[in-house]
Amino acid sequence: MNTPNTVKLKIDSILNELPRYGSYALADLAVERERIRAILAKMMEKRADEPQLTGFEEKMVAKALNVYEPYIDAAIQRKQAGEIIIRPVHTIASIQPEQIETIAGEKFWIKSVLKTRYALSMPDDLILKLESVRDCNFRIRLEEGFTDPDLPDLLGLAHSEQFSLLPEGYLSRDKDGVPLLYATARSTVPLTLDMQNVVKIEFANRNHGGELWRHPQYQLNDGCFISLNMQGFLLRSKLMAHISKSQLRYEVKLYDHGKLIAETRNFQTRQAKHAQAENENLLSNTALKEVILKLTTLPGDMPEDGFFEKFDATQKEWIASARAKELARIGLDLTT
Incomplete structure (x- = not known):
């Protein structure tokens, strides 16, 4: 030869x-x-x-x-018992741009692999992995997280909301070519999942295990839940401890356009002010008002000793900015 x-x-x-x-x-x-x-x-x-x-x-x-x-x-x-070998049926060249039109007449671009349609924002290597497991009919487990590049400090971080129960099943596609995950090979109702938010894929069956793909900036789940998401601000919280029968202590992280601005592990609030009985990690509007007031101190005031994890020049500059005033207004407008 x-x-x-x-x-x-x-x-x-x-x-x-x-x-x-x-x-x-x-x-x-x-x-x-x-x-x-x-x-x-x-x-x-x-x-x-x-x-x-x-x-x-x-x-x-x-x-x-x-x-x-x-x-x-x-x-x-x-x-091959006990083996997982994904055949490289598809290559980067298999992924083609395609313009589609909705029933409402809206046109937009997607990535197409033969008959399968993926969002334009999805990484090529993730698409190739998904197509490979779909071809070979392997059971997989998917972990969702933050994938928006406009959220720099959150990019790749796994969601706490899906951490305790990760969706797993078999990848298939509907009549329009949209990839969907089904609990079993014979399921007709897909699992609730946004493929654009996938940050990790693992094999999930009795004979095989192991990681198949992860986001290049993958971060382990930090246990925090989104309590506030508006006007570019994201406030995430996690219950740390029950100090007393009526007193709770929280970890709180504040992001401005995806950049971590401030964090504390010492926000204390009374249980009576916490209305989210179905998930005690989430802060009620009353508790949100309270923590926002602490995060956006008035000009000339100093934050409580030991409240912030760190309080440096960048933090002081942000507190004096127009964005801090905007957050303070959001806190005042929250209905309780």
Whole structure:
């Protein structure tokens, strides 16, 4: 076979990093499965490295290393007990821009992979992973979070609202090509999930486990819930302790256009002022007014000792700004 130099280089680099596997099939079935898994994983790991290969050239690599059949056949991959190998059916070139029109006549652009439609804001690598698990019909677990790049200090942070019960199931698509998650392979009602907000994907079944994809700026869930979200301000809270029968202590974080402005772990309020009985992590409007007053002290006043986690020049500058006054007005306008 007249093998291109780029393919030879890729084969050599894989064999150099996996010397004990070589390019020949092994007699022991379990060891052979491990060899195939390792080589396919290494092929996908090196896909972004130079020299970059076309799909056909990558098949040549699989052929030379005796992993061609598992590489192209998803059914064989699923039959390999205890193994997860996602076949690279789709590449970045598979993702095409497409303009669609709603019933109301509104036109907008999306990303299309064959018949599947994804939001234009979704990362290409996430789309490829989702399409791979959909093709191979693997059960997955999805974690939602903040994915808006206009929220710099929150970007990649997992939501506390979905942390205790992460949606999991099988990825399919409706008649319009929209990807949806179903609890079982035979479900007809999709789970409530916004694909644009996914920050992590894991395998979720008895035989397999492990992480499949995570947001490049993924942050672990911090347990805080959104109590206020308006006019560019985001105030998130978490119950820290019951100080007494009627006294509660909270952690509070204030964001202005996604940037963390102030935080405290020492906001105390009476339980009578806390009306959110269904979720005690959320602050009522009465408690929100109280904490906003503490976060936006009047000019010349100093915050309570030990209230802020830190109180530096940046904090002082923000308190003196027009945005602090705007937040104070929002607090005064809250109905109780």
